[in-house]
Amino acid sequence: MITVQHLQLQSRQLLKGDDAALEIDTLLAHVLGKNRTFLRTWPEHELTDVQFDHFHQLLQQRLEGKPLAYILEVRDFWRLSLQVNSKVLIPRPDTECMVEAVLKLGDGHQWRVADLGTGSGAIALSLAIEHPEWEITATDLSAESLAIAQLNAAKHQLTNVTFVQGSWFEPLTGKFHCLVSNPPYIAADDPHLSDLQHEPQHALVAADNGLADLTHLVFLSNDFLHENGWLVLEHGFEQGEAVRSLLTQAGFQQVTTEYDYGGNPRYSYGQKPC
Numbered sequence: 001m002i003t004v005q006h007l008q009l010q011s012r013q014l015l016k017g018d019d020a021a022l023e024i025d026t027l028l029a030h031v032l033g034k035n036r037t038f039l040r041t042w043p044e045h046e047l048t049d050v051q052f053d054h055f056h057q058l059l060q061q062r063l064e065g066k067p068l069a070y071i072l073e074v075r076d077f078w079r080l081s082l083q084v085n086s087k088v089l090i091p092r093p094d095t096e097c098m099v100e101a102v103l104k105l106g107d108g109h110q111w112r113v114a115d116l117g118t119g120s121g122a123i124a125l126s127l128a129i130e131h132p133e134w135e136i137t138a139t140d141l142s143a144e145s146l147a148i149a150q151l152n153a154a155k156h157q158l159t160n161v162t163f164v165q166g167s168w169f170e171p172l173t174g175k176f177h178c179l180v181s182n183p184p185y186i187a188a189d190d191p192h193l194s195d196l197q198h199e200p201q202h203a204l205v206a207a208d209n210g211l212a213d214l215t216h217l218v219f220l221s222n223d224f225l226h227e228n229g230w231l232v233l234e235h236g237f238e239q240g241e242a243v244r245s246l247l248t249q250a251g252f253q254q255v256t257t258e259y260d261y262g263g264n265p266r267y268s269y270g271q272k273p274c
């Protein structure tokens, strides 16, 4: 029999990195069916053989580089606990900043919003939980992503989101007050891609140095926005200037880039003129 404390010490010899201690505790808490406070309160608690084997299986996957969210098949985003698997991008805290911006822009309005490329449903469902009165459409090219997003909507009993499959604007009908998207924006030769090998490449990589989907979204959004409607786009930290330039060329006004929690330019938006 091994105690929580022993296993923590042993595992910390194996798993390295800034978040190693937190990740080990998260795996341990998962295996025990407890929260992390339990681990701190009961360091002498002994694991059963079955729990020990289960923990080692999960730790091994982490040591092989699989992200924690894919091992546990869950990731917290905004105030939702989202189901994820290797078919969808793991939602990032940086994207929460963009959710916050959309909520601010739409404050006090009865909006119709589309989240283009919804993945796990992170953006659409965060907006839906804050605004049950908004009419939200979530799209994705990938049927597998949409299935996860729908599952997450059901998990949180969010009924004001419609899911439609297709490429960008293709499945949309009517006009929207806001179009929001976190599209693929990484260049195919970006060295950071090797750190993201467990995530679906179709969610990450775009042609034209990462700008192809962003360009498509900027130039084709006009027909789907009401007058004074907003287009809000996440992008790479080095793409702010390029995206602002695209938005300006397409005739958007009030073009602005905002920063993520790490202080990097992360999303830009503009308003369709009257």
Ligand SMILES: C[S@@+](CC[C@H](N)C(=O)[O-])C[C@H]1O[C@@H](n2cnc3c(N)ncnc32)[C@H](O)[C@@H]1O
Residues within 6 Å of the ligand: 088, 089, 090, 091, 092, 095, 116, 117, 118, 119, 120, 121, 122, 123, 139, 140, 141, 142, 145, 166, 167, 168, 182, 183, 184, 185, 202, 203, 204
């Ligand atoms: C960066 S991920 C964002 C996922 C999610 N919105 C988030 O923020 O976590 C990009 C998403 O766009 C989808 N996608 C890629 N190409 C697309 C296209 N042509 N039309 C619609 N969705 C597309 C991918 O399947 C993926 O779910």
